[in-house]
Amino acid sequence: MRVFAISDLHIDYKENHRWVQRLSNCDFTNDVVIVAGDITDRAVSMRDTLCELKQKFARVFFVPGNHDLWVRPNERCDSLEKFHALMALCNVLDIETSWAQLPGVQIVPLLSWYEKPEESTDSLYVPQEGEDTALHMWADNRLIRWTEGERSIARYMLAQNTAPVQGDGPVITFSHFLPRRELIFGRSHSAPRPRPLTSASNFNFSRVAGTRALDRLLRKLGSSIHIYGHQHRNRCREIEGVTYVSHCLGYQRERQLGVVCGMDEGPRLVWET
Template sequence: MAEAERPRTLWAVADLHVSVRGNREVVAGLAPDNPDDWLIVAGDVAERPELILRTLGELAARYARVIFTPGNHDLFCRGTDRHVGEDRYAQLIEGCRTLGVLTPEDPYPQFGGVTVCPLFTLYDYSWRRPGTTVDEALAEAAERGVVFTDEMSIRPFADPVLWCRRRLAYTVRRLSRIAGPTVLVNHWPLAPEPLAALRHPEMTPWCGTRHTRDWPRRYGARAVVYGHLHIPAVHEIDGVRHAEVSLGYPRQWRRRPPEPRWPYPVMEDR
């Protein structure tokens, strides 16, 4: 098809992990089919702000619009960093603003009559085994050898539970003002169904919050885009398509099934 006849596409990726050898080449190969295409980057670009912003800047030079929301890796800090915790988040948002990359702090853009909403809701350990406290769930996970780096690289600098609670209030306030269909974009899944595919169920406390479960229906989602699990799949939940669009690590993407396509075409605007 001639370029002008091609519909413009809203593409989505997540978990690019460009600090991992092999992934940078994959990301270097990302290019639009049509110069008017948009790209969603749903978190976990890398761990260092310079590399995250450099990568987003490169993508912003290729796509008409790049929309980014941070994941847990993007928030990993060291004690020696100048910006830690919520300050790191602010640093990334500020950097994106200079690059013209949209984040959860910007007005939500419209793509073909649909409002694209990058969200940043973090997690609050509420997807833990029923009847356990947060401390018990974390201890149980540790006993089975599951310890998220988040506990060393995020939690010493920010309280995820309190941060998550404030993010939920902020996000609900904004989503409730939207009329018409939406695409909801978050690093962490919004619904718990995809977690059933995790090899280690002890990981679920770090995978989101139960408070977002009915958001897709409540806020008119035509699609939900997320990453984090490194289990690319499309789930139909309450009549809404939830697509995990992660790239993941080379050992994972080398044996990726042909579906869902990557990068993932969320929608076209004809």
């Protein structure tokens, strides 16, 4: 049994959907795939994609990303309702969203969100000269509707993570958002140097990257490997005994520019019995 990782499928883009469809129907039938968020906000496309993955892999693990909880102007629900509907859909489709013991390894999905610098000292924020402090280009500001009282979306999501059962073997955790500031700037030894996207030159991603609370949690769980997504930069880096792996499909433009690479080989192998 092998464990593969992928995130940020963004299947509303035709070429991304084709990438998923092209994954072998027979190579992964004994394997596990971890999908670390950002598939689509469209319910029908979400269901279809999860079903497609379920046909290709023996087991599919998933946590929602920010794009999955976007609410379009014609939708009546808010992002919290969308989150619960998505978790219910996963349950129906046998998509796994909680701790599981596999042969020789444990997998722990971690729900999370990013924390902005004005929201928490756990924010991964790093100041940047000339940055757009209002995040005008950040679509979450328009498409995430959060009405859960005083509690921030990050605190709400983190509180959903129940303590896993003590199992056997190494622990693989995964989240959509980043758990550490260093990961924003790290580079895979095999990846070309990222070039900035000019349209995003005053966008400071660190404002919405993740939360340090995630790192505390994954270390408490004894994680050896942590999979994450969200930034659309593919990396593999060991920090203080944990190997952090990001393998995002991202957008075609990012693949063409070389800021996302290594996708021709499919999802990334992270563990093998």
